[in-house]
Amino acid sequence: MFYVLFVFLLGHEWTRVAGKEIATLHPRQTLQAERLTIDGEGVRYALALPSTAGAYEVKVSYPATVPCDIVLELISQDNEVLSKSFARRLLNTEKLIFHVxxxxxxxxxxxxxxxxxxxxxIHWLGPNIQAEGLVYNIALEPLLLGIPFEAFSLAPLLLLxxxxxxxGFYHVAAHCKHSHVCITETLGTYTDPPRWKAGATSSKREN
Structure with a gap:
């Protein structure tokens, strides 16, 4: 318990592979302000996945002011590509969904x-400006019925x-119905002929 809290407070856990420190990404964790070199080798992450079957979504968000495409790849220890994201063409977001x-x-x-x-x-500062680095956020989210767990935390707010x-719709409808009845009754008092006049006319005809 304290170990998990320690990881989430610091934001990073590191794994040493081939003499390099590689950040570890846990489910329901977001690493912020990560950096990589554009057109470079990329950044590798270790995935701390539990020994249970399930679906996950990797999401990377980055500034739209940096003209670049993000590619997400799941690779083996032998650098074999197991799964790869495709250009989704969504503003400053790239996702990869996979099952284990x-x-x-x-x-x-x-x-x-x-x-x-x-x-x-072209960079927004001009055609002669080329961004060398990219700052981004990356998250690993479990999926339930194809929906990220994070979305279920918003369910009570959505229900409310x-x-x-x-x-509000019920009160507005009730108010409109009441107003319609009042208007109908008011118009009826002006359109219906007075009963005393109708009675007087009938009396004259009888005479």
């Missing part, structure tokens, strides 16, 4: 994550909002 088996592996391999960026377009909207 009951051992927490992908196709029998312990997956690693590789994040790369390739330059595209729906109740408020329906309550």
């Amino acid at each position: 088996d009951a051992r927490g592996t992908l196709e029998g391999n312990q997956p690693w994550l590789l994040v790369r960026a390739t330059a595209t377009g 909002l729906i109740m408020v909207v329906f309550s």
